[in-house]
Amino acid sequence: xxxxxxxxxxxARPTPAARAxxxxxxxxxxxxxxxxxxxxxxxxxLLQVLSVALVEDGWPTARPLLAFFGRSLFVEALMNTLxxxxxxxxxxxxxGVPLALLTVxxxxxxxxxxxxxxxxxxxxxxxxxxVAFQQILGRSGTVNLLLLEHFGFTVPFMDGLTxxxxxxxxxxxxxxxxxxxxxxAALDRSLEEAAQNLxxxxxxxxxxxxxxxxxxxxxxxxxxxxIRVIDDLGTPLMLNYTKLxxxxxxxxxxxxxxxxxxxxxxxxxxxxxxxxxxxxSKRALSRGEFAQSQRGGEAxxxxxxxxxxxxxxxxxxxxxxxxxLPHVGIVLLSVSKLWSLSPLPTVYTAANYDExxxxxxxxxxxTLRYALLAAGIDVALGAVIGWLLLRGRARGRQWLDLIATMxxxxxGVVIAVGYxxxxxxxxxxxxxxxxxxxxxxxxxVYAMRRLPYTVRGAYAALQQLPVDLEEAGQNLGAxxxxxxxxxxLPLMARGLLAGGLLAFISSAVDLSATILLVPRVxxxxxxxxxxxxxxxxxxxxxxxALGVVAILLVAAGTWAATALTRRSGGALFRT
Numbered sequence: 001x002x003x004x005x006x007x008x009x010x011x012a013r014p015t016p017a018a019r020a021x022x023x024x025x026x027x028x029x030x031x032x033x034x035x036x037x038x039x040x041x042x043x044x045x046l047l048q049v050l051s052v053a054l055v056e057d058g059w060p061t062a063r064p065l066l067a068f069f070g071r072s073l074f075v076e077a078l079m080n081t082l083x084x085x086x087x088x089x090x091x092x093x094x095x096g097v098p099l100a101l102l103t104v105x106x107x108x109x110x111x112x113x114x115x116x117x118x119x120x121x122x123x124x125x126x127x128x129x130x131v132a133f134q135q136i137l138g139r140s141g142t143v144n145l146l147l148l149e150h151f152g153f154t155v156p157f158m159d160g161l162t163x164x165x166x167x168x169x170x171x172x173x174x175x176x177x178x179x180x181x182x183x184x185a186a187l188d189r190s191l192e193e194a195a196q197n198l199x200x201x202x203x204x205x206x207x208x209x210x211x212x213x214x215x216x217x218x219x220x221x222x223x224x225x226x227i228r229v230i231d232d233l234g235t236p237l238m239l240n241y242t243k244l245x246x247x248x249x250x251x252x253x254x255x256x257x258x259x260x261x262x263x264x265x266x267x268x269x270x271x272x273x274x275x276x277x278x279x280x281s282k283r284a285l286s287r288g289e290f291a292q293s294q295r296g297g298e299a300x301x302x303x304x305x306x307x308x309x310x311x312x313x314x315x316x317x318x319x320x321x322x323x324x325l326p327h328v329g330i331v332l333l334s335v336s337k338l339w340s341l342s343p344l345p346t347v348y349t350a351a352n353y354d355e356x357x358x359x360x361x362x363x364x365x366x367t368l369r370y371a372l373l374a375a376g377i378d379v380a381l382g383a384v385i386g387w388l389l390l391r392g393r394a395r396g397r398q399w400l401d402l403i404a405t406m407x408x409x410x411x412g413v414v415i416a417v418g419y420x421x422x423x424x425x426x427x428x429x430x431x432x433x434x435x436x437x438x439x440x441x442x443x444x445v446y447a448m449r450r451l452p453y454t455v456r457g458a459y460a461a462l463q464q465l466p467v468d469l470e471e472a473g474q475n476l477g478a479x480x481x482x483x484x485x486x487x488x489l490p491l492m493a494r495g496l497l498a499g500g501l502l503a504f505i506s507s508a509v510d511l512s513a514t515i516l517l518v519p520r521v522x523x524x525x526x527x528x529x530x531x532x533x534x535x536x537x538x539x540x541x542x543x544x545a546l547g548v549v550a551i552l553l554v555a556a557g558t559w560a561a562t563a564l565t566r567r568s569g570g571a572l573f574r575t
Contacts, residue, residue: 026481027394034385035396038403041448045418046271046410052421053264068265074248078269081245084165085226085273089176091169092225095319096176097211097218102316103177104184105210107301108309114316119174121323123555124330125509125527126171127234128547131534132329133167134158134239135339142343163239168229170323175228176221183217184210223277230273231411234511234527238534245270246512249413253516258420267414274409330551333544340537352541356529356549360542362522363529364549367508370439370525374446375504379496381447382454386492387484389455390462391470407449412512419445419517439523445513450503454496461495462488498564505557509550526550 053064068074103115121129136142137157144154157166187210211218233246242251245266252263304312334352336345356363385404388397407415423435435441469491470483511527518524521532526546533543 025394027388027392028396030384031388031392031394031396031400034381034388034400035403037381038400038448038451041444042406042410042415043403045415045422046406048421049264049267049271049414049418052261053268064261064265065268068262068269071262073243074262074266077243077245077248077266080161080243081230081273084161084168084244085229087165088168088172088229089222089225091165092173092176093218093222095169095323096173096221097180098315099319100177100180100184101210102312104181105301106304106308106312108304108312110313111301114320117316117320117324118177119558120327121171122174123558124171124326124551125234125511125530125547125554126167126232127238127511127527128330128509128530128544128550129171129326130163130167130235130238131540131544131547132326132333133163133170135333135540136325136329137163137166140341145341145343158239160241161243164236164241164244167235167239168232170326171235172225172228173323175224176218179217179221179224180214181217183214187213219280223280227274227277227409230270230277231413231512233411233413233515234531237511237515237531245273246411246413249417250516253417253420258417258424263417267411267417270411270414271409274411278409327551330544330547333540334548336541339540349541352545355542356545360529363524363526363546366439366523367525367527367553370442370446371504371507373443374450374507375500377443377447378451378454378503379500381451382458382499383489383492383496385455386458386462386496387488389459391467391488401455404455405452408452410449412449412510412514413516415445415449416513416516419513436517437519439519441517441519442514442523442525445517446503446507446510449510449513450506453502453506454499457495457497457499457502458492461492465491494564498561501557501561501564505554505561508553508557526553 054060054062056063099114099118103111103118124132134141138144139154139156139158141158143157148154156162231246233250236242236244236247237250242248249263249266249270252260252266256263332345333339335348335350337347337349337351339345381404385400388394389401419441420436423441426435427433428435428438428440431438435444465488469487508525509527510525511531514525514527515531518528521528524532526549530543530546530550533539533546
């Protein structure tokens with residue numbers, strides 16, 4: 001308290017004059033400016049989508065929603081979306097939970113390698129994996145050609161909705177595995193020992209003790225998987241299956257136009273489903289502390305014997321083998337000149353990489369430019385917002401957290417439609433053309449969609465910093481701004497950098513929003529280039545080469561972010 005200041009009684013309401021001073025303080029103005037920025041970039045486009053779908057002649061209306069449920073195609077798309085989300089969680093659980101148990105509860109040679117391999121599906125973008133799966137498991141793919149040659153039959157692995165669910169399951173199950181493993185690693189060992197003393201062993205121990213205690217982490221991973229599945233636009237488009245909500249929204253906007261109300265209604269339903277799943281995930285996580293170990297360390301793993309090791313290796317191969325197929329397939333496709341109606345490529349070439357590196361390098365350079373700029377914006381905003389949430393005193397900062405977290409529940413196609421609705425006719429000062437006609441719109445959308453990563457990273461890092469360090473700086477004469485720059489920011493840099501890396505790799509392979517907002521082909525990033533190349537048989541090789549570049553970018557960023565997060569004591573891939 002400054003000398004001469006008079007403190008208000010505890011619980012007393014601040015006077016209007018005090019509120020005015022608080023609002024017009026430097027911190028209050030900063031909060032107001034950030035709120036304006038986030039409302040313009042996140043909330044307002046979303047409200048515009050909602051208003052078109054739910055408001056008619058200035059009055060709320062349910063007529064577009066009722067019309068939606070009266071269209072058989074839209075109802076089928078809704079049912080398919082729910083079905084794909086649920087089945088991806090069910091089948092993903094069948095893979096992720098056993099792998100979590102193997103990597104946490106048991107010790108055997110190669111356990112660390114198994115944990116690394118289990119995360120690899122997240123490295124390949126799902127729409128890239130869809131192409132690889134089609135090449136290996138499609139009607140004319142490697143597996144079916146071998147089945148036809150040796151056994152006389154084929155299996156429709158990739159037909160219709162089946163193919164979409166297969167790709168999404170094998171791509172997103174690591175979310176379930178990682179969150180379940182984190183919960184299992186934090187369980188109090190004494191609870192398990194007590195159950196064993198009472199006669200619970202084997203599957204009974206897992207079903208009655210371990211699984212219920214790890215349920216909050218599992219639920220978080222399952223619901224995160226569900227959100228990602230219903231948000232996925234690239235996989236269905238690559239597989240030419242549009243009877244899902246996200247593809248239907250895309251089709252309505254690109255064919256009928258921005259005046260089509262049905263497209264906005266589909267977007268509203270997508271948001272409602274995402275919000276419901278996110279709320280359930282938050283509820284699950286809020287109950288996740290009761291079973292954490294109170295002994296200061298991870299429970300010791302059970303060392304497996306020779307027979308146990310053999311079983312573990314067999315389980316790992318059966319569960320992980322299919323999930324790693326896309327990595328092999330996309331590499332083979334990237335170095336093939338011709339891969340059609342044959343189990344393996346018949347002619348190999350380096351021309352595909354020559355095409356993307358020397359004839360069409362703009363896809364790579366555009367990606368680096370957009371993703372780096374977006375990540376830089378996110379790091380700056382995340383640092384300030386995280387500090388305001390934990391150290392700030394100005395009113396309204398809780399709204400910063402709410403709005404900054406909203407993109408987790410906004411599918412990419414929804415925010416893209418919102419931006420087209422709001423900024424299509426808005427000219428950028430100094431450029432003389434609409435925002436949606438420039439590459440800046442991609443940078444802004446990437447930054448807004450990935451802002452939660454850096455806000456959560458900054459918040460987690462700041463939670464671990466003692467306030468005493470900042471108070472010591474202020475006692476030595478530094479103001480709050482100087483203390484933040486010189487002391488707080490360097491100490492939270494690791495968490496910020498981890499969040500920035502996640503923002504970078506997510507932006508680099510984004511297709512849901514990109515495909516609607518790319519102004520011109522020459523301004524397209526990696527994801528858009530892959531999509532364009534994959535539309536023709538002759539372009540699959542260069543498209544696969546771009547996919548390999550995307551995999552390398554994601555792999556490097558994921559490894560760095562994971563390393564930084566582990567050093568800072570946080571957790572990666574948590575909602």
